[in-house]
Amino acid sequence: MKITGDQQLIKKMNKTIVLDTIRQQQPLSRADIASVTGLNKATVSSLVSELIESQLVTEIGPGESSGGRKPTLLLFNRSAGYAIGVDIRVSDMLMLLVDLEGTVIQEKILPLVDSSPETVQNQIRKHINLISKKTPSSPYGIVGIGIGVPGLVDEKSRVVSSPNLGWDTVSLQDSLLPGFGNTIHIDNEANAGAIGEKLYGAGCDSANLIYLSIGVGIGSGIIVDGELYRGTSNFSGEVGHMTIAENGPLCRCGNRGCWETVASEKALMDKAAVLWKGSSIPNLEEVILQAKRGDERALSLLDDLGVHLGVGLANLINILNPELIVIGSRLSLAGDMLRDAMLRTVEARSLSYHRKKTNVIFAALGIRSTALGAASMPITSFLADPDVTPVVPSL
Ligand SMILES: [Zn+2]
CATH class of the missing domain: 1.10.10.10 (Winged helix-like DNA-binding domain superfamily/Winged helix DNA-binding domain)
Incomplete structure (x- = not known):
């Protein structure tokens, strides 16, 4: 027949x-x-x-x-193949090799000497080669690479703008593909982080969640009914540029009083520079350490930041009525020190019916959410078509 x-x-x-x-x-x-x-x-x-x-x-x-x-x-068979996840950050890159269930097999943090597209691409290429040499042998080898970028990524996977990296229309996919015959997926880092937390982290059981990536800026990935909400041009989730203070500080986007001008790691560092005037300015980790030791300046900085975070969160809760908000990236390191002020503000400013079912937590995957979510993209594509026969792709 x-x-x-x-x-x-x-x-x-x-x-x-x-x-x-x-x-x-x-x-x-x-x-x-x-x-x-x-x-x-x-x-x-x-x-x-x-x-x-x-x-x-x-x-x-x-x-x-x-x-x-x-x-x-x-x-x-979780070891039938592997995927590489890359999180391109402002001063370094996190690269993970994971099995088909997202278990981390290799992990590398690579400092970026400069963030020009050429340097970043060369770094990625070089380290994918190194990682692939140490990948355990398996029927399908490396099934693909996922890359999270701090910027706007259009529906054709082009990075159309990344102010933090200084990129303007960069097609990572095209420049990496000739050397690597694998599937390469590019997405905004907060979208990748949302997928990472949904699949492997705190969001496993939540259909409606917002992942907030708070580092130098603030971005978000919004999951509605289990699916990432991408918006008309794939640019959804720029919550860092929601206006919080009409005449507030000037933002890198040209607007004033955007949420990230008061609630990001950069906002914290700018204030630290004023408070620690004359002495060496601490980085985020040092501010956290000093706050734990009871330093008044560090405590008040983190408390202020928690309040500003809470103001934006209350807006998001009122608008989207999510089940879960996961705060990830660098600022999740300060979770314990920010939580009280943040939740107090959310309680005071959000509508009671809306916040009743919303849980706000810090990322279960810590700083790995984006790299894991990025790695999951080629895995999802690979497993969506199980009519495959084992062939080890050559890298
Ligand atoms: Zn802005």
């Missing part, structure tokens, strides 16, 4: 459903999959055989019997 296009499509969809069920509910038997998905047992059995053949699924010892023969349990 000739298989028509539609039948092939349905088979592919069913295979994806079976693979997703194994990934989410492992370990489980073929009979469990049939009962969870509603597919008949013969279909499940044939699709599972194909998944075992392509090494995406493995069998483990028998599970508990409910009467007859003990069933063989199935596991997703």
Whole structure:
């Protein structure tokens, strides 16, 4: 019998459903999959055989019997391939090698001597080569690379603007691809962070969440009904430029009183420069340390920052009514010192019906949210098409 296009499509969809069920509910038997998905047992059995053949699924010892023969349990083969996640920051880059479940296998923090596109691309290329040499052997090798960039990334994956890096229309994908025959995904760093927290961190159980990336500036990734909200031009989430004080400090965007002029790491450092006038100005880590030791200046700086954070958060809670807000990136390091002032302000300024179900926390993945989310993008693409045969791609 000739298989028509539609039948092939349905088979592919069913295979994806079976693979997703194994990934989410492992370990489980073929009979469990049939009962969870509603597919008949013969279909499940044939699709599972194909998944075992392509090494995406493995069998483990028998599970508990409910009467007859003990069933063989199935596991997703998380080591069938690997992905690289890159978080390009202002003065350094975080690179991770992860397995197909996002477990970190290798981690590198690389200082950036300068942030010109050429230097960054060369660094990425060089270290992808180094990482790939140390990647454990696997049926699919490195399935792709995900890169989070602090700037606006359009729907064609071009970085159209990154004031922090000084970039203006840079196509990382085109310049990296000739050397690497893998799938390369580029996204805004806060979008990648939101995906990272949703898949692997604090947001696993939340369908509506906002991830706030607070470092030099403030960006956000907004997840609505489990999906990233991208906006009309892929530029959603620039909450750092929400006006908080009409005549406040001048922002790098040209506006005055943007949220990031009062609630970012840069805002904190600018104030520290005034307070520590004449002596060496502490960095964020030193301010946190001094606050823990009871230094009044450091304590008041962090308290002020918590209040300013709370003002913006109250706006977001009132507008979007999220279940969860995750604060990540550099400022999550100061979470313990900011929390009280921040939550006090949220309590005082947000609408009571809105905040009732909103939880505000600091990132579970710390400074890894973006790199992990970036790495998950090629993994998601790879697993969306489980009709694959093991071929180790050459890097
Ligand atoms: Zn601004």
